[in-house]
Amino acid sequence: MILLWLIVIPLAGGAIAWYAGRFRTAWPRWISLITMLLMSWVSVNIWILHYASLKEMDLHGPWILEVRLSWIPQLGAGFHLGADGLSLIFVLLTAFLGLAAVASSWTEIRERVGFFYLNLLWILAGIIGVFLAIDLFLFYFFWELMLVPMYFLIALWGHENRRYAAFKFFIFTQAGGLLMLISILGLYFVHGKAAGDYSFDYPVLLGTSMSTGTEFWLMLGFFVAFAVKLPVVPVHNWLPDAHTEAPTAGSVVLAGLLLKTGAYGLIRFVVPLFPRASAEFAPAAMILAVIGIIYGAVTAFGQSDLKRLVAYTSVSHMGFVLLGVFVWSELALQGALMQIVCHGLATGALFIIVGALQERIHTRDMGRMSGLWEAAPRMAAAALFFALASLGLPGLGNFVGEFLVLLGAYKTSVAITVVAAAGIVGATVYSLWIVQRVFHGPNEQKWKIPDFSVREMAIMLAMMLSLIWLGIYPQPVFNTSKLAISNLKMIAAPGATTEDIRPAPETEKRLADKSISKTTPSKNLPSPLAKEGQITFLWQREDRRDFIIAYDLLSKSLGGLR
């Protein structure tokens, strides 16, 4: 039942905060802070309690925690929540960023404070629900539910063009969501007619057999909904507006969590439910991913609005996630997951910095900023740190994520990897560009602004430490998600072995006896998607000794994935 508490706590906290807001404006802030602390405490507790069992093969099914309540038995829809390592990571991220969002809007929001925190906490409840729901009906329910408070958050407390941005956000996501609803129902009936058991339950629906055409269309419905959220390039253009116009907490939640619901959906639903169609679609998705990486980076560089720039970097970074998901090897998935967590932290922090800056100088126009380092050295240092994280500096978490994704992709297609890697160069350019334009140079406008307060530094420090931790010792994340990911991979490719990551001794042996040649059978061919033989531009040559060495070295330096 503890999973239920994860949803009930923010819902209740939000309602109390709203009510308390009628008496004193400070109360909602404290109540929200306490709520989020409670949330973090609960989720960290779950993590610590189950950490050991997450690493080993467990005996009680894929879920470490499960809640199953009867809801609408007539439709076969139940209130079914379940957590495995994958969802646990997302829940932890939600709790952490939720805390940061509450703290970062402490002084920014002065009107209708109670209602603001009501909306913020209810979004978080909806997001947690999305990460935990394993009944498709319930999932759709939460998926739509988190939109309404987000709409209010943008439309009521946003910046100049807020109403337009809120509309655009809502309509884009809702349209995608409706396509997903059609797909969910399609799957429901396909399964129900075949099995005679009408159910929305995810474990039941897994492995539904259907014709190739049906599978493809149903997959596409899901994919479009998640692609809008992620966002994937042709359907991304709600994002810059929504991120730019939202208040700081809104931007943090949007970039850090809402986008991740799309990634989560791809990993949890699209590939496992429709393995063949996803394999067929993988090349197209990977090309979209690469387009997103490059497009996001280039467009970001062209922005003069600082917040918009940061928003576009999300498009670029989420491209790596999409790439990682559709490569669908353990390596790439771990990388995507790492990228999800670290992007949430780094971009969230950047949005907090931009928000703080706007609160102080009332503009987001980079043309009017320069030389802020001398005015606010602590803020500038923090910005430099997160800019470096964002460009993928080794030693920080984002590097691990991007590197693993590229490594995974390398085994599938060199061309795609090369182009995607160019995106990192773009990231370097725009990240340093932010630091140069905003913080370096002479302080022409003679800005005199208060530097980061203790509260703000506390948020920054917490995020910095997390990023350093994830960059140096990412093993806990891998351990937590390893089993969940291999489960998903097994589901997606029945019959395929999970040995696409070779055990180390074998590698060493092969390196040692120097028997690697062009004729080595592709025993370690990357993904089960590839094994289907449907990706035509596979890179099959396994004779790259240096690659194996590099891979091995990295694995060792990261503490190993095995």
Added chain:
Amino acid sequence: MSAADFTALSPVIVIAVAAIAVMMLIAFSRSHILTVLLTVTGLAGSFFSLFPAAGLVPMAVTPLIVIDGYSLFYMGLILMSGFVVTVLSYSYLESREENPEEFYLLLLLAVLGSMVLVSARHFASFFLGLEVLTVSLYALVAYVREAARSNEAGLKYLVLAGVSSAFLLFGMALVYAGLGTMEFGRIAEKVSIAADNTLVISGFALTVVGIGFKLALVPFHMWTPDVYEGAPAPVAAFIATASKGAVFALLLRFLGGADLQAYRPLFLIFSLLSITSMLAGNLLALFQQNVKRILAYSSIAHLGYLVVAFLAEGRLAATAVSYYLAAYFVTMLGAFGVVTLLSGKKDDAESLDDYRGLAVQRPWLAGIFTVMLLSLAGIPLTAGFMGKFYVVAAGANSALWLLVVILAASSAIGLFYYLRIVAVLFMPGAEEKDAHGPISFSGGFMTVCLAAVLFWLGVYPSFLINLIRTAMSAVH
């Protein structure tokens, strides 16, 4: 007629008696509150007599009327709608019309007509019910005599409804000429045999025109925005819910028995009507500045969604239609309820400006209106979500992919105008708190109740689903 017949028919009889009682009361004493109380008593009495009747179903009373779970379910909905409209009208009429009492007489007659419609199984009772309903509505729409637009709307409704009735009658005559029967059940049986009989096809087409007018399906929707705009807000609520719902229930009984997917001409006609209604309703609503007109176009679009479920086959379709209608009743009554409560002495609150800043001035009312609009948009936690879900499910089950995809696309368009109203509610607006005058307690309480029902149906729909399934077992 036996005693059982009377028991089965008692809901209809009670309403008829109530109408006469109200007429007598007005003859003796003109008291608004007494009339309202008598009306409410009549509606409640009729509602409670549904339960003894439920023990006897299904039962054919005369060749004209059939009392089964289906008709009792819709009677319940219509009675509730009548009840809400009565309560809302009380405060509305109290402030503007010197002789408000006859309003309730007409309302009871309209309820009676709707109840006959949902239990009709013969062209004669179909037409009788429809005319009782429509004739009362002519007067109801034009009830506020001082308002020029109310009169205009009444006249418009009179002319167009008259024309559509003529179409309907002619259609019925042709069907009778072609098939030799006026009973729905036998028509459904014979229609597949006479599939390419021109007489029958044109008869059906004309009937569909008549029904299309009543349901305001595009291209027969022209009267809707004007009538909604001109009619008193509670009457508009009644037209949007009970009147359309009853005709739709009749449509489902009339043609639900026939295998529509097999009978291509009708299937095509309804598909086209559905597509045009969904698209035109939502697109035209985008250009409106008047809340009542927006709701009018929104109801056009919603009827288009309903036709998608209607075209689907089997038990799921009937359940979907019924659930959707129940959700739609609650939502539309709630939305028009808020409009009614905000209406001043002279004019209804209909321009978007009237709603500016409502969230600050009247947070509860603004909250309820927001919830109603979100329900119309089909957002979770509200009944509208479950309704839309059901309709899409019914469509997907019958593989009506084109219709379902258009439904999804057009409801995404529809979101825009619902959100626009919501945005206006939360804009900073006029400072003075009493821009709208006091809100009547009864009406306020009614909208709160509707919002509560809305959440209940949206979060825990099992109860209603069970009820509908029990009721529908009689039909399919």
